[in-house]
Amino acid sequence: MKHSSGDLVPPELEDDSFEVVLRQSGIRFVVREDQTIIEAMVEAGFEPLTSCEQGICGTCLTEVVEGEPDHRDCYLNESEKASGKVLMPCVSRCKGKRLVLDL
Ligand code: FES
Numbered sequence: 683m684k685h686s687s688g689d690l691v692p693p694e695l696e697d698d699s700f701e702v703v704l705r706q707s708g709i710r711f712v713v714r715e716d717q718t719i720i721e722a723m724v725e726a727g728f729e730p731l732t733s734c735e736q737g738i739c740g741t742c743l744t745e746v747v748e749g750e751p752d753h754r755d756c757y758l759n760e761s762e763k764a765s766g767k768v769l770m771p772c773v774s775r776c777k778g779k780r781l782v783l784d785l
Contacts, residue, residue: 700776704728704785705747719771719781728785730771737773744771749781 697715702722704710711726713719720742723730733741737755746769753763755770762768771783 697775700778701780702776703748703780703782705782706785713775718773719775723771730785732772735772737770740770742770742772743768745784747782747784750777751775751781752777 699712699714701710701712702719704723707728709723709726709728711722713722717725718735720730720732720735731741733739735742737757740757743757746767751763751766751769752775753769754773754775757770758768769781769783
């Protein structure tokens, strides 16, 4: 939330930074408001499987261990999204401050 007071972006559409922990790899990093989880993973030295990077193909599907995903993909169906057990890290984010992923 780094918008100046002159911006007209509603609070619910603003992106926030959050922490991601890759449980199997033991890697922990922050996803800045201006980058995707995949971009932050690469910056942290992890090599994720990706393809479309638009939330369409399903290549990057990742299991969520902890935290509440903010789904922004077109791949998962509504019940998968509601379960909160998987997310597409190329486009989706976190509703809270921390996500633990099974990577
Ligand atoms: S890379 Fe295609 S859905 Fe994430």
